[in-house]
Amino acid sequence: MGFFDDKQAWLGEVFAQYPATPEGRRSALMPMLRRVQQEEGWISPERQEEIAQILETTTTEVAGVMSFYSYYQALPTGQYHLQVCATLSCAIGGGDELWDELVNELQILRGDVSDDGLFSIQKVECLGSCHTAPVVQVNDEPYLECVTKARLHALLQGLRQGKRLEEIVLPGKVGHVVHNRGDEVGA
């Protein structure tokens, strides 16, 4: 069965956002890739082909767009895909040390999935939360901010216990939740 077979209503809503022309229809590509990525953790060649058929384009075109963007994965990922920001402000705030900690703890590298199927990791470029460096994003959930090693371990532990992300309590606090990083937590 195709991925989109039971998602025709959703697909209709997506197409309705863009002009009812062949070019407009093509705009559904990114939302479709995202939907597959969200639900399956990666976008397999079969899914790429399915998308190409629906959009009446070639699989190569789909793969070309897919490979352009960092979010779409061409290899399977773990249940929790941990993305660590590596760009300047996060690097200043300790993002690289955090990455090393993660690699040591999970014993995996980019492209691997941990044996229990739970985790995969990726260094990503600026996530746009430079004041709360270093930042980690799990799947496409809202960011985890000011991630010290203690907070990272609490996160991993919580996920291993099967808790949902929003249930996991991280030690320390992020100061004023909106504006400031606060003095208590950080590099």
Next chain:
Amino acid sequence: MSSGPIVSGKDPRFEATLYKHVGQPGSWTLGYYLANGGYQALRKAIQQGQDWVIDEVKKSGLRGRGGAGFPTGMKWSFMPKNTGKQHYIVCNADESEPGSFKDRYLMEDDPHQLIEGMMIAGVGIQANKGYIYVRGEYRRAYDRLAAAIQEAYSQGYLGQDVMGTGFSFDLYVHRGAGAYICGEETALMNSLEGLRANPRMKPPFPAQAGLWGMPTTINNVESLCSAVHIVQRGADWFASMGTEKSKGHKLFQVSGPFKRPGVYELPLGTTFRELLFDYAGGPTEPIQALIPGGSSCPPLPWNDEILDTPMDYESISAKGSLLGTGGVIGIPTSMSMVDAMWNVTRFYGHESCGKCTPCREGVSGWMVSLFEKMGTGQGQKGDVELLENMLDQIEGRSFCALADAACWPVRGSLKHFRNQFVDVVEKGKPVERMGSRWG
């Protein structure tokens, strides 16, 4: 302080508007927005009409807040009139310049302000359809925008005959998927059309042939939100803040080792010192360099002269850098400038779209490789000159500004911190943190 333009956040006449509601409970709901005077500026814009809206925004002196600083009113006036074609207003919410995170909270905590700004721009350019291109990682911003749009439709603030005025407007959100280049307006349009986000040749400019070939205007989130207050309070109010050529207020962002990093709304012309000490609480460790407006802006040395420089387009240019997005990054003395620039170069190398040779081979290939060589302690005499030579070959020769954005910070670093580069090369000592290698 009571006469003359407002150039300090401490001036009693200065009042926060853009960020007034950020951080307030429930600020993202329609009920909250309406209770605080929401959608009245749109009503005024519709009543006054297209020409008035463009004139008012022109008179205000508002310049695009996405980084390039192009006058917003002038951009709107480039749109052809009465073409009978579909016009589009597109919001560039792809905020990806390292050091920038202001638009995120505008969308998370005040989405209706942006929706209203999109519609005001729609009045200005005869567009009845709009897209918000929000970067894919901004999950909460997307959720809040989607909910706000739904709420606005359900209560007649979007859709047919908005507020009974006869004005109609449809608004959609398109999510990116992690590509810095999508902040370039023609690349953004390609991305919205479901293509690889390579920039397009200009001309034709988006106002002539943009999204799906139709007349299109693309504005930054903060620019559109500013338009709401310009329409509501008048151009004179906006122009009473800032310096002669840099009018109004701006969201400044502070990151790096400061006590209270974050977003601060201040008049243009406020000094770095006021932002970094009075608001951000001062540094928590010694700082050697400041990047004034996102990572593409040349770093400036941390000294009294720079700290007392007003943050406006002209004053920062005069010091050899750019206001950019207003994202100030402090680079601590503990981090080698070679390492900092290695990191920044790796960023631009990773984000190069690969369309043109100077950027693909020059930035992603040569510059990144040379930094890797120097950073890992394998530098040789002549490498600094080689780096300069590369900058000469790349800068100004690429298809879009991404390669320039990669060159400027390195050139600025070589100007002010050349000794650190020479040191690394001549001693063959790896830079201490070595974190900038891609993991």
